[in-house]
Amino acid sequence: MKQMTPEIILDVPSSAAGRRLSDWLLERGIPFRADCGGRGTCGKCKVTVLEGEFLRSASAEPYLPDERGEILSCRALCTDRPARIRAKLVSGQGLTAHAVQDAPGERANFSLEERYGVALDIGTTTLAAALVDRQTGETLKTCSSLNPQQRFGADVINRILACRNGHLGDLTGLIRKETAALLSTLSAEIHDKQIHTLTVAGNPTMLHLFCGVSPEGMGAYPFTPAFTDTQRLTGSETGIPVQEIIALPSASAFIGSDILGGVLSCGLAERHEPSVLVDLGTNGEIVFSCGGRLLAASTAAGPALEGANISCGMGGVAGAVNSVTLSQEGAFLCTTIGDAPPAGLCGSGLVDLIAALLNRGDLDETGYLDDDVTLGTLAFPAFHVRADGSHTNEPLSAITLTQKDVREFQLAKSAIRAGLTTLTEQAGEKLKQLGTVYLAGGLGFYINTESAVRVGMLPECLAGRVRPVGNTSLAGATLCLCHAARLAELETLASRCQTIDLNQVPTFSDCFVEHMLFPE
Numbered sequence: 001m002k003q004m005t006p007e008i009i010l011d012v013p014s015s016a017a018g019r020r021l022s023d024w025l026l027e028r029g030i031p032f033r034a035d036c037g038g039r040g041t042c043g044k045c046k047v048t049v050l051e052g053e054f055l056r057s058a059s060a061e062p063y064l065p066d067e068r069g070e071i072l073s074c075r076a077l078c079t080d081r082p083a084r085i086r087a088k089l090v091s092g093q094g095l096t097a098h099a100v101q102d103a104p105g106e107r108a109n110f111s112l113e114e115r116y117g118v119a120l121d122i123g124t125t126t127l128a129a130a131l132v133d134r135q136t137g138e139t140l141k142t143c144s145s146l147n148p149q150q151r152f153g154a155d156v157i158n159r160i161l162a163c164r165n166g167h168l169g170d171l172t173g174l175i176r177k178e179t180a181a182l183l184s185t186l187s188a189e190i191h192d193k194q195i196h197t198l199t200v201a202g203n204p205t206m207l208h209l210f211c212g213v214s215p216e217g218m219g220a221y222p223f224t225p226a227f228t229d230t231q232r233l234t235g236s237e238t239g240i241p242v243q244e245i246i247a248l249p250s251a252s253a254f255i256g257s258d259i260l261g262g263v264l265s266c267g268l269a270e271r272h273e274p275s276v277l278v279d280l281g282t283n284g285e286i287v288f289s290c291g292g293r294l295l296a297a298s299t300a301a302g303p304a305l306e307g308a309n310i311s312c313g314m315g316g317v318a319g320a321v322n323s324v325t326l327s328q329e330g331a332f333l334c335t336t337i338g339d340a341p342p343a344g345l346c347g348s349g350l351v352d353l354i355a356a357l358l359n360r361g362d363l364d365e366t367g368y369l370d371d372d373v374t375l376g377t378l379a380f381p382a383f384h385v386r387a388d389g390s391h392t393n394e395p396l397s398a399i400t401l402t403q404k405d406v407r408e409f410q411l412a413k414s415a416i417r418a419g420l421t422t423l424t425e426q427a428g429e430k431l432k433q434l435g436t437v438y439l440a441g442g443l444g445f446y447i448n449t450e451s452a453v454r455v456g457m458l459p460e461c462l463a464g465r466v467r468p469v470g471n472t473s474l475a476g477a478t479l480c481l482c483h484a485a486r487l488a489e490l491e492t493l494a495s496r497c498q499t500i501d502l503n504q505v506p507t508f509s510d511c512f513v514e515h516m517l518f519p520e
């Protein structure tokens with residue numbers, strides 16, 4: 001099966017001698033994946049050596065490519081002889097679902113100069129931006145891209161480590177440059193009229209990096225952010241072509257303006273029945289609300305649900321398998337984002353595939369997989385179903401699920417389930433008493449609830465109460481862009497929201513272990 005991953009051929013000059021190949025790629029602005037942050041464990045930074053040779057960074061001995069001609073760029077040192085490599089590029093176009101909601105209510109009168117603004121959601125994996133007419137509240141255009149900081153690691157911990165190693169400036173520069181690029185795309189819609197204000201939502205680490213402030217205090221106990229309140233910056237100090245920038249407030253090191261924006265846009269705090277908002281991202285953030293109480297927790301789901309640390313995992317971009325169902329004959333029927341040829345598995349495809357394997361009996365309750373599953377082998381026939389209903393007969397031989405992938409997935413789904421259960425219990429309620437479960441984020445938007453229940457990520461009793469709400473972080477940033485009162489409301493939510501450290505709750509670890517198993 002032809003892969004859609006874009007590639008580039010690069011000549012590595014002799015002047016790069018002594019440099020790590022991944023650093024050299026980074027300096028050239030090449031967007032490649034480095035999910036483990038350069039620790040040599042994820043395998044995503046591989047490049048193909050076409051000519052020349054490299055040394056192993058640990059021993060300075062020759063680094064012989066594997067049988068596919070590949071080496072890990074984070075483990076390779078350039079020599080004083082020119083070389084040629086082929087690198088896989090991270091696709092720059094994200095397809096995150098944006099549930100941008102209208103901003104009803106009273107609006108301020110914006111002058112012509114202030115009329116247009118952009119709301120930005122900085123996710124650990126994906127950036128999403130919306131150009132908004134602040135006078136009418138109308139979203140004129142949205143766009144998204146992958147977070148270029150991924151070359152420093154797929155999760156916040158690796159990026160905090162990168163700051164410890166002196167890369168704060170690089171990380172800040174990358175995110176600001178990408179933001180400027182998104183604004184440039186959006187401003188074409190208004191014929192390059194001035195974008196006055198930018199509101200920025202994200203998790204606390206992303207907000208620190210955007211503001212150029214080290215997040216190192218959040219990398220270890222007692223997890224202290226340098227700030228949680230609203231930050232105001234200017235375009236001239238950041239190199240972003242706007243007048244003012246408002247980085248929205250967080251509640252703690254774990255609860256940022258992304259999830260709080262979701263609370264604001266769903267009206268969660270006003271609900272009288274117990275309800276929760278769950279963002280199924282790298283950090284599974286959960287907010288519980290009932291009768292004016294707001295409790296929040298972050299559960300370390302890891303990046304598996306965003307496609308990282310999964311051998312054929314990828315973000316929610318074109319070509320990602322986003323749903324898998326079983327035909328009556330037991331074949332896997334896969335659809336892809338953008339109807340593009342299948343190139344890998346994104347979170348919703350992974351959840352579906354695991355559910356299908358459980359239903360077929362190929363995966364047992366403990367998560368034991370007889371053999372790695374390659375979609376398209378005789379034992380596992382699989383077809384790409386196109387949007388028009390036709391399907392290819394080509395096997396999906398490029399997409400494999402390994403035992404390690406299943407274990408990564410078990411950790412992620414168990415973290416979500418244990419977090420949801422523990423937080424609800426901390427609020428003195430039971431799961432079955434929850435009225436509505438809002439699922440935020442791209443994965444929450446696309447996930448098949450039935451599959452999520454089958455794999456045990458969500459309890460069966462909540463199956464009919466799940467409401468996908470899309471990118472509520474972007475919706476929250478949009479509301480704050482159009483109404484000063486909503487920004488004040490968000491600041492109040494941030495101060496009211498009580499963060500629970502799940503690791504300090506004695507029952508959490510037992511609950512986590514229990515839910516590592518799949519339901520029978």
Ligand code: FES
Nearest residue numbers: 038040043045074
């Ligand atoms: S193996 Fe090189 S970045 Fe992960």
